[in-house]
Amino acid sequence: MQISKYSDAKRTVVDNRLWAMKNSLVLEKNMCIVCDVCSKACPMEAVVLSSAGVDIDEKKCNLCEVCAYVCPTGAINIFSDKNKKEILRQSGGFPSFPKKLEIKVEKCPKDCVECEKACDMTTGGAIKVVSHKVIDVSEKCLRCVKCAEACPEGAIKVNPVFFGDIEINAEKCPTGCVECVDVCPTRAIKEKNGKVLLEKKYCVFCGACEVVCPAKDKGALVMKRNIMVSNGDGFSAIWTNALEKLTSTKSLAAAYNSINSEKLRKLALESQMVEEK
């Protein structure tokens, strides 16, 4: 009855199977873009990242839900029996992220499918016009701005989660290497005349390119996330850990100074002081 793992072409499942209860982590491989967000956010360092894909170390994983919250494509889900396990969020430990797209559907012209046509991701389209004024946005949406650009009425507002800097110094790239082009899920990196070209506005700072870049140490690719936008703050070290790992220290400091984190620090200090007495 110990924690077990099995893996096939479609998914990896970490199973904490108890006699009458099943807790599991399900990683849908076809939705995973092999970015480094989950591996950085994981407080147990249980996510093993390689160019082959994302793997979970079942000996370390304790199904704490963080990877499921931060995954930009919703490829990871954690279940308790058949329901999603969301103890961390319900107890205020981790905030939610802003809605991916805000679409003013009343502006939609009849028979317009521009947004659907514009959405161009390696994992397939994430936005779908079901019928007039009914648009379906799937978990896959990575918050690039292609649909918003394409919308003739300007009805789509995209809420990015990450802000940061990215730079590709093509002259430092190994000759003929197009690894980043292959993996970029929003196709923000393109190849032109054997050279790698970046369209910054489509970058969602997922980090997939950085994972595969063979010359990142030499400065061929530099990516830095500065800010992570969330709906409020989380009251937990898991949240501060994710902030620290995923963003620059500037926003971490901001997070520590936010009211909740201050409280946490106070509590820690308090219990220590009482101990000392």
Added chain:
Amino acid sequence: MTNDDVRVGVFVCHCGRNIAATVDVHAVAEYAKTLPNVVYVKENIYTCAEPGQNEIKAGIKEHNLNRVVVAACSPKLHEPTFRECVAEAGLNKYLFEMVNIREHCSWVHMRDRENTMKKACDLVKSGVAKASRLKPLEDITVGVEKAAMVIGGGVAGCQAALDLGSMGFKTYLVEREPSIGGIMAQLDKTLPTLDCSICILGPKLVDTGKHKNIDLIANAEVKNVSGYVGNFDVEVEIKPRYVDDVKCNGCGACVDVCPVILPNKYDMNLKPRKAIYASFAQAVPLRFNIDVDRCTKCGLCMKACDKHAINFNQQPKTRNMRVGTIIVAVGCEPFDATRKKEYGYGKYENVINSMEFERIICASGPTGGELVRKDGSHAKKVAFIQCVGSRDEKVGNKYCSLYCCAASIKQAMLIKEHDPDAQVAIFYMDMRTHGKGYEDLYDRAREAGIMFIRGRPSEIKENSKNKNVVVVVENTLMNEIMEEEFDMAVLALGMQPTENAKRISTLLHIPADTSGFFMESHPKLKPVDTPIDGIYLAGASAQPRDIKDSVMSASAAAARAGIPMTAGKVSVEGITSVVDLSKCKVCGICAQRCPYGAITVDTQKNTTSVLGASCKGCGTCVADCPFGALEQNHFTDEQIFAQIDALLEEEPEKKIVSFNCNWCSYAGADLAGVSRFQYPANVRIIRVMCSGRVSKDMVLRAFEKGAGMVLVAPCHPADCHYISGNVWAKKRIDEQLRATLQKSGVEPRRLRFFYISAAEGLIYANLINEMNKELQENLEKWKGQKLVRAGAKKVEAKPA
């Protein structure tokens, strides 16, 4: 004291006709009169009877005797009697020596009067030689701390602590887990009455937790123990809970917010728990712990706890205490069923073990008490497999675990109680329902329609379609091979000693038997004592025990532990080792030999000291001291050498010298006597407390004096009364000395090293017969072999 001062009185016993029928007692008495230092000889019909004892006392007074030798039966029988007798006459009780001319002489050589007579005389001479060199000794008295420690907080540990606490002794109860309760807390119902386990245990746990004399130290381990009876110094390490014991009020708010889900050990990993948890609902103390290895350190529990009890900075704490007695109640653990590969446990999901069954059938278990399989369906047909990890040489557990027959019947009855239509079969080798009311339980089970099938299943297979299990067995009563499909199979796990038991065994120097269970001091008459004074056994760490037996043994151990604590002092025999610091080179060999830690070697102060109260008097250190700096009181080199010399004065080439340890081979020879197993009269037994006392020099001395053969007879390897004396004896005598003999021109076959237990009288007699045969065959050849010794230890038996 000059030689003239030694005045030995010899009392030769007829023992009715027991001795006198074979030995001419009068002639022995006359012979005794010719021995040096003997000033008074008296024959008694029965020396042990009151007239006999009065004659000893009168002899001491009238003839101013200061040494007494009684030639009668075995000292194991009457040495205490006569010691008391001489003490009453004003003599130090250690100035008494006993010569065994009954068990070791008259009873075992009934057909050879001439040689029996010679032997009796030799033995008396040897006794007088030793007696002349005896020194007065005092028993060592030590104070006893009126506090006790109980290690292990299962039902046995709790009972022992409650008993000791209620007797008024301060009792420290140390439990390794966060809560006391042990295995009993995990059970659903108890047998034979099928009453709820936690309902009867819960109040006991609460009582233990709040008893004014019990200091409950949970989540802690004993790290170090030193000292001896009455004065054990114990170091206990308390592991951090990361939750403040004092502030936590057990409300459980932290548990709700913890995002980490882990299997719960208490529920046999069948139910979830969080990274912050209390062991179980009735836990004592009801405090929470953080599984820090699996915790994400998210801090949500800190927010939820309005008592601010959570503190990740907690460090392990050490507590030191001094106690007079220790009760070991570390219990046992269930056998690991994955070792029985043929039963597919861990591979087939519907093969479960008996502990998992207890949790599943329990109302607070993972399924709320419904017997539900992993796939959610109800189990309607269940098989119980007995003796999984018991009576099984293949897995190394030869013993019967005692509780499992009745426990499986109980579990079968519980299924019937939940679902009268369920079919239950128990596969057994023998049904052993030994306890009071257990046979009634068996009868009720038969009436309830539970099937009993005699046969040990050879294999369990799985039906891959419905995950049912198929039991393959030879029904030995019907003489047929059966293959029967069941919804579920339950393996009745045997008990085995815990991993922790080994650590405790080394820590406390208490020996374990070949199965790993702790050994009792005596299996029948001292069943809860260990060979170490002041340490007692309770519960299933000594042998598999069910709840009732565990509680019984715990109360017995508490009563035993109460004796020295009530008396406030204990006395230890004065036959301990002493160091002659002028000869000691502080090499430390003696400290290595001592299994009791009684010898302290201080290389800085350049001293070696023996703690008399810890020394049990085996003499192993004495025999192995390369500088002759140690001496064992009452068994000194001088005394034993004098015995050897006395025994080998006449016709030594025809004699076999036998060094017998007091606890095994001496008793074995006594048994040969009691059973009248006959053997040749040319053997001369010298009694030592332990074979570890037999030094190389003693054996060499015997050969030097021309002994035909020498036998060293220790206890069997794991049975040494002094834990490891026979191991050192084997090394010294059996492994090293033969080469020396070869070099010195003595055929090594003349030295024998043979294990004899107290029960092996016949084997001892046969051994002597066989040795004598060889001696007779080689008499002429061996007679010529002269032992040449260079640089031998100079211990002369000075003329007394």
